[in-house]
């Protein structure tokens with residue numbers, strides 16, 4: 309079958325626990341985030357801004373993140389990292405307009421999570437998809453801007469496989485809100501009937517993909533056991549390479 313005769317022309321992936329395997333994470337996500345918030349504090353302290361004790365700043369930053377996500381989930385708006393930073397600075401009586409936001413974002417020193425690696429077959433699967441002519445996208449519910457998550461993808465050698473990549477922070481919507489899927493499909497110049505979405509969260513990844521009319525594939529690796537809660541993926545896989553025969557059969 310020639311490529312033009314295929315029904316599907318784009319495969320769009322979630323990132324965490326879909327492309328990247330979090331099973332081996334050293335420590336926990338909160339601790340790592342606190343470490344990066346600590347870098348932010350150190351940067352501000354070095355620049356001689358008046359600051360509360362570090363633990364107080366870290367607590368305020370953490371609470372701002374938690375509250376941001378709580379509110380975002382009410383409407384599926386995206387949490388924006390830049391806004392979290394601005395709110396945290398304001399809470400400690402700093403004037404964000406006096407600060408260089410780009411430098412602050414750099415000072416957070418985001419990078420790969422310790423112990424997190426791509427699933428063993430991730431690169432081979434992406435390569436096969438590319439060789440078969442599929443457009444490849446990535447949509448992640450992350451407050452960080454994509455350029456920060458790109459640091460991880462580049463570290464793992466996966467960045468160049470993705471034709472379009474967006475975070476919910478950049479987009480202003482998070483999965484399962486339809487807008488974030490439409491944004492990704494627009495960037496890939498495709499439509500729901502020609503797209504497959506692959507993700508590990510039934511109520512985010514799969515529910516949203518089903519709602520917009522994409523083919524949904526639940527990634528259900530061994531270390532996860534997430535209840536479906538009534539969400540029905542069209543296909544379920546436990547390893548990424550299982551996508552290839554599914555795509556061949558659509």
Ligand SMILES: [Mg+2]
Pocket residue numbers: 322323324325326507508509
């Ligand atoms: Mg995920």
